[in-house]
Structures are given as C-alpha cells and as structure tokens.
Amino acid sequence: MPSAPSPVAIGVTVFRPDAAQVAALLARVEAETRPTIVFDNGGLPASAAADLVERGARVLSAGGNIGIGGALDAIARAAIKAGAAQVLLLDQDAAFAPEQVTELEAALARLRTVSPPPAVVGPRPEAAPGRKAPAYPRRPGFSEDGSLVPVEFLATSGSLVDLAAYARIGPFRSDFFIDGVDLEWCFRAWSLGYGCWMETATALPHRVGAGVIRSRLLGIEMPRQPLFRMGAYLRNSVYAWRLPHVPRRWRVRQAAYLPLQALLYWADSGYRPGVLAHLSGAVLDGLRGRLGRPKGLP
Template sequence: MERIVAGIVTFNPDFAVLADLVATVAPETAEVVVVTNSPMPAEERARLLDIAGDTPIHIDDPGGNVGLGEAYARIMARAESAVASRVILFDQDSSPPPGMVTALSRRLSALLAAGERAALAGPLPVSASPDHKPPTVHPHPDGRVVAEARAVWFAISSGSLIDIAAFREIGPFRGDFFIDAIDVEWCFRAWSKGFSCWLADDIPMPHRLGGGQLRVPVIGWELPVQSPLRLGTYARNQAALLGMGHVPLRWKTRICLYIAAQTLAYWLADGGRTARPRAMVKGFAAGLAGRLGPPRA
C-alpha cells in the first residue's frame, strides 16, 4: 500500500474551509503537513491537531511568507523523511470530496502499471460556486487516454498526487516563481524529461480561483477577480517561461497572445482604470528581464 503525505499551504486562510480540508484528507493519508505562510493562532493549531484524529499532523511555520514553491519544497522534504511514496498537494481554496485521495492513488497506480512514466495524477477542477471560474484544462496534443485518465500539459498543483520517485528525477518546484505558474513550469519540465501528467475527469474537485469573477463588457469574457499584485506576478512568471527551452513553442505563442488579450479585458472590465493592466505590463517586462522572487508592489 502506498504511503501518502498530504501537504497544505496556507496564507490567511478561511479556517472553516481549512478545517474541512484537513478532516477530509487526514483519514486517507499517513501524515498531513501544513505550511503556514501567515501566522496561525495557537487555538487554530490545536483545533487542527484535534481534527486530524489519529493521523499525525505537522504544522510548519517558516516565519513568513516564503511562497508556494518553497512551501512545496518543505512539504516534499518532510514527506521524504517520512518515507512516503506519494504526496498530494492542496492550497486553502480547494474542497476535495471524501475518497478523492484514494481514488487518485489507484488511478496513478493504474497508469504506472500500464507502462506510463506518470509524474502526477490530478482531479478535474470544478468551480466551488457560481461566483468562481474553474481553472482551464489544457489537454496534451497526443490525446492519450490511459486507465480512464487523459494526458494534460499540466495540472494545477492543488489536488495533484505526485509520485516521489518521479519528483526526484524531475527536480523541485521553482521557489523564485513564488506563486503562479509553478505547476505549469514543473509539468512542462516533467514532459521534457520523459514523464507525463494526467487528469481524471471522473474525479472532480471543487476549487476557488481568485475572489470571484468579472464579466467583461462587449466581449463577454469572465475573468477571475485578482489583485494587481497577483496579476503582475502571474504575467511575470508566464513571461519567464518564454526563455525556457523545455516549454513548448505553442504554449509560448499562446501565452503572449492571451496575456495581451487579458490585459485589454481587465481594462474594459475595470471601466478604463489602469491598476490591473499596468501591473500585468510591468510584470511581463520583469519576467522577460528575469526579475523573479517575492512580488513587489
């Protein structure tokens, strides 16, 4: 039987959602690791320990916001010290249903048994509410379907079950990306090293992207509500991918066109206000220049 560690990264979380997440995944995992990128009150820590029941829970306080990439590194190191074979990652915005961890582990085992060098298997992200836009799925162009899973260019990190043996060969998540596109870069790197990434359409996971959604006048697009700082980091990290040889040319072409369209769309959605579009332009320029690390206002 596979030994699975669940890793959760938090930053000023809604504690009720976090508590439900821990209660759901603890019975299906050997240990739960929570990396707190913001201070967690002692009473909340005690409550999580109680909620986890018989499953050990390790609360890792790095002393500040180290970002997702570094938090994932801390989770993976803890999992390896616990002799785990698989890690499932979550952020505080996801609500996996009971049984999802076990179902994904079986699917990953089936993929490996079928001869696939699967680095991860992820659930189908769906909107947690009508006010949230679900993440977009990008199927791999080879169109493979194996063991009731389909090949995808990348899966969002939250909900992804990662094979630790594959992780050792692919390498760590990029800490200098801080947040956004960390999962994109890692999955592209996995494909370049002969591994593959998979998504199970029949295993849904409600996920909250941003703070809701904006409807763009005239063109009718729906965009996630994000702060200018977050949008700047998103554009920066996508621009950084342009200089990486393992990132497919079709993705580089797509992202340039898409970010240009998004920048205009946010300008329209915000009634001509420029805070978000300006942040995206500045972020994109920073990414091209290789200025990464924690986002700057």
C-alpha cells in the first residue's frame, strides 16, 4: 500500500552552486525524510543532478535562469502536484536542519487558530559572519502569539508556505526576477486576508551579498551586491510603489531610504560614472514599469 504524501515538501533553488554547496545539498537530501524538489536556475553540474535524483530528490529546470520568482512558482506547483500541504523554501546557502522544519510546522499549526490565517511562517534572521541579516518590520495592528511575531514580510529562504493560501494569493512575481519578490508577495498576502509570521524560537543565518557596505554618517548599512542586483532592487522597489497592496507607510520609508542606499552603493564603487548611470536607469525602468531580466545579468 503506497504511503501518504508528506505534508511538507522541501524546495531548494540553486544557481551556479560551488562544490561545497552541492555537497551540502546532497547531505541535506540524505538527512531529510521529506520529499525534496530542487530547481536548477543554471550551473548545476549534470553529475550533481544525477546524484540528487539517485538520493530521491526531484530536479527541475527551465534550461536557463528564469529568476527566483519563476523558480519558486515551479517548486510550489510541483509540491502541490505531489500532494504536499506546505513547502519550505530554501536557497543553496541555507543551513536549515530537518528539526527546524518541524518547528515551523508546529508554528504553522498553532497559527491555524488566529485571524487572519497564516500564509507563511519563517525563522528569525541572523547574519552569517561578515554579512548583513535582513530586517523584518513588525506588522502594525496585530499581536504576538508567544514566540510568533506578525511581520510585514520575510525572506523566502527558510519560509514555510501554506500551499492552500498560496493558491489564493497567487504566484510570486516572475517579472521581478530576483529582488523584492518576497516583499511584494507578503504585502499581497496581508491585503487578501492572510498573515506572515516570524518564529523567533528558531533562526537561519543569511549570506546575502559579498560583505557589508556601511556609512556611520548616514547611519545605514547594506549588503554589497553585484551591480545588476542592486539595479534590480531599485527598479522593483520603485515599481512596487504603484501597487495598491503596498502600504503607504512602506512607500514613504522607501522614498527616504532608497536614495541613501543608492548614494552609499555609488560611493563604495568609487563614484564610477557607469555605476551611477546603471542605477539611474534602473530607477527609470521602475517608474516606467520595465521589468523582467535585469540589465547586466551574467
């Protein structure tokens, strides 16, 4: 008699993983009893894909880089088709143990009794050595539930998504390609009567970027990103201002913060004219609604 489908599927997006990341992914698949779906956005060696399949993972690919939004949607569709009720989303750098998945399952079960119903629950972010952890602003108007905190949004990596809620909220924006995908989806979830929660009792180190850019004068710090990704961040942030489900308080905050980030990034580049031109063009693309593959994408 066939076993019942696991209520949780694990979804991992990879892009040009190095040998250490491939080894960690293989070890994760071996240690995890839940089904694992890997989406290759490009660069996964054929031998590594074969090893993953041999260990029981399902490997998906569109034959090239379709961005994080498209990859996450492909994973979610595959998880639904496999009969899962939730999917835990991870990137190739995420060190998230199987027992932590169980903690998020329990947290999601606890949230079934609250209103609004949960769309996603994720771990507390921590900074990996030499990196900056993302910050999740608290959602106003909602109370904590023990160790669970209502937040405006959280990063997709480490997030346990309720797939019934996902079906109602809709897919991630593939035209955002990489940055702001999680933020827009969570704001949309809140606007449609679902909640996004952070479980503070468990944590996930984040390894975004290659170091941190800091300015004591401006009082800000940010991940040091490739130029194409910084451009995508600015473009998508500016475009999101026109979306009705993005709160006015967030638009006001971003309107004040984005110019400072752009200035800090430009200063870190040595005030190169080409960098300023790229960032300015990205803002213009956001204002004009020109989304899709970011300019300068390798």
